[in-house]
Amino acid sequence: DVVDVGIEVERLPLDKALALLWVMAHPAGPFPAPDPLPAPDPLAAPDPLPNPLPEGEGAGAWEGLGEGEAAREICELVGNLPLALRLAGAYLFQHDEKPAEYRAWLRASTLAALDFGQRRDKSVPVLMAKSVAQLSDAGRAALGVAGCLALTPFDVAPMAAALAVDERAARRALGELVNYELLRRPAERYETTHALVYAYARDRLPVEPPALRRLGAYYNSLARTESAKGLPGYQRLDPERGHILALLPRLAAAGEWATANRLVWAVHSWLGIQGYPRDRIGALEVGLAAAQALNDQYDQAAHLGHLGNAYADLGQVARAIGQYDEALEIYREIGDRHNEGVWLGNLGLAYADLGQVERAIELYEAALAVAREIGDRRGEGQRLGNLGIAYRNLGQVERAIELYEAALAVAREIGDRRGEGADLGNMGNAYADLGQVERAIEVYEAALAVAREIGDRRGEGNHLGNLGNAYLDLGQVERAIEQYEAALAVAREIGDRRGEGNRLGNLGIAYRNLGQVERAIELYEAALAVAREVGDRRGEGNHLYNRALALEKLARPDQAIESMAAALAAYESIDAPTMAAKAREELARLRGAAG
Numbered sequence: 001d002v003v004d005v006g007i008e009v010e011r012l013p014l015d016k017a018l019a020l021l022w023v024m025a026h027p028a029g030p031f032p033a034p035d036p037l038p039a040p041d042p043l044a045a046p047d048p049l050p051n052p053l054p055e056g057e058g059a060g061a062w063e064g065l066g067e068g069e070a071a072r073e074i075c076e077l078v079g080n081l082p083l084a085l086r087l088a089g090a091y092l093f094q095h096d097e098k099p100a101e102y103r104a105w106l107r108a109s110t111l112a113a114l115d116f117g118q119r120r121d122k123s124v125p126v127l128m129a130k131s132v133a134q135l136s137d138a139g140r141a142a143l144g145v146a147g148c149l150a151l152t153p154f155d156v157a158p159m160a161a162a163l164a165v166d167e168r169a170a171r172r173a174l175g176e177l178v179n180y181e182l183l184r185r186p187a188e189r190y191e192t193t194h195a196l197v198y199a200y201a202r203d204r205l206p207v208e209p210p211a212l213r214r215l216g217a218y219y220n221s222l223a224r225t226e227s228a229k230g231l232p233g234y235q236r237l238d239p240e241r242g243h244i245l246a247l248l249p250r251l252a253a254a255g256e257w258a259t260a261n262r263l264v265w266a267v268h269s270w271l272g273i274q275g276y277p278r279d280r281i282g283a284l285e286v287g288l289a290a291a292q293a294l295n296d297q298y299d300q301a302a303h304l305g306h307l308g309n310a311y312a313d314l315g316q317v318a319r320a321i322g323q324y325d326e327a328l329e330i331y332r333e334i335g336d337r338h339n340e341g342v343w344l345g346n347l348g349l350a351y352a353d354l355g356q357v358e359r360a361i362e363l364y365e366a367a368l369a370v371a372r373e374i375g376d377r378r379g380e381g382q383r384l385g386n387l388g389i390a391y392r393n394l395g396q397v398e399r400a401i402e403l404y405e406a407a408l409a410v411a412r413e414i415g416d417r418r419g420e421g422a423d424l425g426n427m428g429n430a431y432a433d434l435g436q437v438e439r440a441i442e443v444y445e446a447a448l449a450v451a452r453e454i455g456d457r458r459g460e461g462n463h464l465g466n467l468g469n470a471y472l473d474l475g476q477v478e479r480a481i482e483q484y485e486a487a488l489a490v491a492r493e494i495g496d497r498r499g500e501g502n503r504l505g506n507l508g509i510a511y512r513n514l515g516q517v518e519r520a521i522e523l524y525e526a527a528l529a530v531a532r533e534v535g536d537r538r539g540e541g542n543h544l545y546n547r548a549l550a551l552e553k554l555a556r557p558d559q560a561i562e563s564m565a566a567a568l569a570a571y572e573s574i575d576a577p578t579m580a581a582k583a584r585e586e587l588a589r590l591r592g593a594a595g
Helices: 014-025 059-065 068-077 082-094 099-108 118-134 136-149 156-163 167-179 195-204 209-227 229-252 257-273 275-291 298-313 317-332 337-353 357-372 377-393 397-414 418-432 438-456 455-471 476-495 497-515 517-534 537-553 557-571 578-593
Strands: none
Touching: 059 195, 059 418, 059 455, 068 082, 068 099, 082 099, 082 167, 099 118, 099 337, 118 195, 118 497, 136 156, 136 167, 136 209, 136 229, 136 418, 156 209, 167 455, 209 257, 229 257, 229 275, 229 557, 257 275, 257 298, 257 357, 275 357, 275 377, 298 337, 337 377, 357 377, 377 418, 397 418, 418 438, 438 455, 455 476, 455 497, 476 497, 497 517, 517 537, 537 578, 557 578
């Protein structure tokens, strides 16, 4: 669609219009299309220079325009780089200039004095500067904004917001960039033609603070609006994730702390729910710097605590504890007793993950005391439930049930239906530990009913998974698979990637119990892929461990040993001593059996 990219063919000389249309219609011909953009990585360095064309091929694109000798020298002067040739060709098509005139300009530039290798390194920025100099103010501003985003396709809406124009005007500016081969529009979204174009825009075209603020406000509004919609909103936000992560450090570098801080608040929960803990950490670190610059102690503490949660999601529990300790110190300093109790509870969870259950109990009891002191009944119920989990981990299951019942009473008293469902689920786990599996199933069913009544989809998935575990304990493997598949469907529906991995792993265990070991391995590997994608090192270790046992059943000792060794490495990387000890013992057994 020629008009849509801002080109009005009838106003161009006929020979130039035909040549331009030929290039657009034959992007893989003598004037080659640029290399595909790399996989999205908003913080990656630009690609290296592409390989030059074989001598003489680039000049062939201009033979039909005449002045072939001038074209051949242009190719030599720009190092025969495809991107450089496209920039030069687009410039010629946009201006009433012949190849000989362009060659004269190149001869006068610094390129002519350089050897071939240096010329390759220098030609693209030189040609970029010449093209950029011809852009309108709106075109230059649009290219600068593109450099603030990630090296991934972007929509016209954020560009319009940053430039403070309507979308029609934004498309005109973007169409100008398409004409000069600086952008392309393969579908509805735009993208830079090469990483070198992106790097030039990012590093050499400053964006004024008002435009940065408008861009940050656009993504802030988008993130809040879409996050409120659940999974459909998350799916809408996912293509913008790289752009948001690229924009945040730009806001910080420009000292636009208030805009950066608001954007971090808008996106960090979504990043956590969707299983992007490393991205969440990157965002929260900008938020922490912003809160410090704004001297906002509350936000400093909140970002520190959320950083702890993100590190815990990665299995880096010791790192999480350090963040929680810092957050707790600030909350105590500013006298925020409610959050003091919250982060004491999170510290307890972290120590429980490390297997230091007695220390976890101390922290839960301290958090419980704070909740009772300030009349925080919801916090009181949560801490009672946490204490129940801790005593269950110590093997004191009857004591755990007493605490779950106390937590359940609080939840029902204050109408905390979500807490009620969680306490019922925990109680079911305790009854399962006592071997009272039928009683556990009754309690899980009650918890599931609560979750469905209040629309707690995550809780629904957890209770379905627990029901699957209970039926597996009873030897009803087909019934267990039904529950696991239902739980997996919920996890996928709400975008719970960590839950998806856990359910795939559970299904693997079930199929292994049916003797379908190959199917079990397929499921373990699918679960492993999810765990690695979201950075769940504990889950990665579990799936590797289970896969190793399955491979042993198939008489593949070398693969089993390799998988168990990888499981051990995963457990050791997150300081999980109990699981590491089990993996170490199994690894020794597998090696001994292999001789």
